[in-house]
Amino acid sequence: MRAAWTILKREVYAFFVSSMAYVLLTAWLLYSGVVFYMLASYYASQPLGAGAQDNPLTMFFGQTTLFYLPMLVFVPLVTMRLLAEERSRGTIEVLMTAPVSATSVVLGKYLASVVVWIAMWLPTLLYVWLTSRYGDVDLGTVASSYVGILGMGAYYLAIGTLMSALAKNQIVSGILTFMALAGLFIMGLGQFVFGEEYREVFAYLSIWGHMEAFSRGVIDSRYLVFDLSIAAGTLALAVGAVRARGRELSLASPETRWPLYNIALLLALLVQANYLSYRHYDRWDWTEHSIYTLSDRTKAVLGELDRDVEIWILLSEAEEGFAELRNLLARYTAETERLDVHYVDPDRDPGAYREVAQRFELGAMLVGESQLSDVAAVVASGDRHWEVTRDDLISRSFDPFESEDSVELNVEGERAITGALVELMQGEATHVCVTTGHGELSVTGSQRSLAGFAQEMRRENLELSDVTLRGRDELTVEECDALAVVGPEVAFAPEEIDLVRAYVRGGGNLLLAIDPVVNASQTEFVDLGFERMLADFGVRLDRSVIIEPNPALLPAGGGHPLGPYAVVGWGDHPITQPFTGLGLPIIASEARSVRPASPDQAAVLLRTSEQSYAETDLRSLAQGAGELGADERDIAGPVPIAVAAQAEVTGREAIDEDEDGEPDAQPGGRVVVIGDASMLASEYLQEATVVNRNFASAVVGWLTERDALIAIEARTIESHPVSMSQEDVENLFLRVVVLIPLAFVFLGFAVWWNRRQ
Amino acid sequence: MIEVRNLSKNYGNHRAVRGLTFEVAQGEICGFLGPNGAGKSTTLRMITGFLEPTEGAITIGGVDALAEPIEARRKIGYMPEACPLYPEMRVAEYLRYRAELKGLRSAKIKERVDKALHDAKVDDVADRIIGQLSKGYRQRVGLADALVADPPLLILDEPTAGLDPNQIRQVRELIKRLAADKTVFLSTHILPEVEAICDRVLILNKGQLVSEGDPARLRDGATGQEEVVLSGRGDEAAFRAALEVVEGVRIKSISGRADGERTLVSATLEASDPDAAEHVFRAIADAGLTLRELRRKQASLEDVFSRLTTKERAAKEEEE
Known part of the structure; x- marks a missing residue:
């Protein structure tokens, strides 16, 4: 192997003293400079970039044809000399009569081409540096892009080496390599042509498919095994070709040094290695924010899958975030063999889409040419299925409280998909009963309806139904997994209150969302009957209304201090955990304060701002409209407006013993009180830039003990996208298109000058 | 040092080498003689x-x-x-x-490279780029390469091809010097080269060994048909008379032509005696004639081969 090192050194030396090297490097850097400049100026002309991954660099590394086409030319230029030149010059005779093995020769030559390959790519590090001056560059993603380029080089250069070993001269070698690579590349394009069942296979064979993962910061073991195994196999053939001296390739010849069974054996080995690696692979997430890393919860869910699950992704590839989603799902399938993911593009394959839509009764509308449904994914197993909306999967948001050039990307897909899996694995729908008869929002109500809320909850397998308390003797946990009272306007009768209290004490879960209600003359707050009962559970429901004077929390262009306003003070509780780091607000309006009676009995979920306060004197509010301000009787901000409590359990075993002796995960008796009903109103639930829906979902999830819905954070990636002025772009042109290639022209000239005699 | 047994090489249907068997002993300079192809x-x-x-089978030093x-x-x-x-x-880099x-x-590399540069007499071009060297220098760089690892056996394929006479002499001297502690096996198609440096010679024709032995013996066989060429001044008849009596010589052709006042005679004689030229010289001198030129014309390699192969064919026919 020392001989391989010696040959490598000479080969690299011979390359870098040739003027061909500098012509090649200059041409290459001129080409990549132009491509990079074009991508950068394209991005500069966009109003705003999006994620940390969405920048000219990520595009440059393998997201465009402009990346692949030059490979088909530059790889042959690098490899065509290797052995073909030795043969045409006759030096092969001197080389092969030295005490060196054919393996050393091939390996030395091949590794030399890898060194040249690296030398070709090294100057592109300058692009990374230049980009980092104008915005965030995810170095992990850059590193994995280079790993991909190295893998691709390993694979392509080995093919070039083989062709150089077979060909009589350099020109033939170059043409053969070009044809082989172009053939492989065109075959790989099958991933864009054929249906989804072949897509994976073609993506596996295509460097385009590989680079799609690598350029986004995902290292996929399958692709590395593919690259390296093909390289090893090809080099083995090249060694055979060198041993055969390229003379007796005629298969008819009895003395052929090219035993067919060896090739067959090699092929079988390659197929076997790739099959194994394809079945048992791993993906490593090198992105700075680990956007493709699955949470422990998801891994646990996937590990426990006890039946086959199919996921249909009904999104167009052009959809924002599609590639991220595909990479995320690849992580899922890497984790378990029970999961099958199908991609159906409604635009490109409306037939298949209609089929899926019909099968799952998605209720797609045909608008003009395009199919419309907000269902973006269906998770199905057996006869059960679960729908995930587009917003659940991925959303981009502009945080109004952060600087303008900061952009956040929420990767919620994991939460949605894993939640869906949990739901599928679990049994029946959870029933949430909604009280009626007191002017509340109800499921079937015509005026103030919870229809929007009900629809959102149905996606999470929650069934909302109306229930009438009046005239009932009992409300059982079997009947209602949770009871919701949303925005009553009339006081509850004492019997009804007793019924609710007994229900909670018996392990029932209660969601109270109560607006401040005033009497007809607007002079007094009205008690709706819950205050005493809540005091038993450690919650104080104040007769107050919250005033939010901070203009930053009011809608732009001025709003009313009574609301709607944004609330961003998250408490410390499993329900709020996903939101604390998010920086997204929840919208409240005309809310009352709800406080824990003592800190150990209940936990605050949500607080208004420091400047806000809860006005307890309705009269003073009504009279002095212009003079806002807390007086000593008011509750000073931040004012809690939502609390969670756990009622003492009576009439039911606190802890059920399961067969396995583990405590049952349903101690029951959970209470969430929100001082605002409008928080759950449809108009806010559908707003993507606020978290009302997620909060409602998390609250109901916690109440019904469905941790799956709350334990996975919707991750947020904050980034400063690349932004360039026109001047920056012109500067970039000078650097990447003029200066860098020019530097190599000078380098080549210096080498020539130095060797001229 | 080299042992070759029953060696054959086919290129498709063409049999380039057919059943060669020979040995080259340690310390020998062995010539490998044969026409092109x-x-x-x-x-x-x-x-x-x-x-x-x-x-x-091929065995190299065991x-x-x-x-x-x-x-x-x-x-090797x-x-x-x-x-x-x-x-x-550059030469030294190479x-x-x-x-x-x-x-x-x-x-050891530096020491060995310096020695090879010196031995092959290329130390003056050590820092030159090989592509810019003359044919003679390049040939010697190749020789330096063969020497650089100090191998016991040198195999040189046409080491003097394409060199001018001065360079040929230098290369031959070098080979002779190296032979002191090395075995040398060199191929050539030039008969005098074998005579000049080889201890032993193998003659190959059409892939088969046709003769083997020391150069002198080969020469004996080959010079059976030596020719002597002469030219002198004088009368053609006088020359013919003088030459006809010389032993072991037969006149093949003789002619005279007038060159101004003088008459020049030129003749070609077939000689069977290796010393025929001496006898001719004496006879001409004794006859009082003036000799302008007298030389032995050695039989060409083609002649040797045609004779050897003819013999072979004859032998085969006899067997049959």
């Missing part, structure tokens, strides 16, 4: 491991060259015909690369 280079390439024989090709190659310094080199390298490739320890 006789299979000399093919045989050398098989011995050096560049080509694989169709059949046969190592089976087919079973352990790399071990066998370590013992080979200079191929036409001496291919990397034109972009030799350092070759020394490293041949497995020399780095500590």
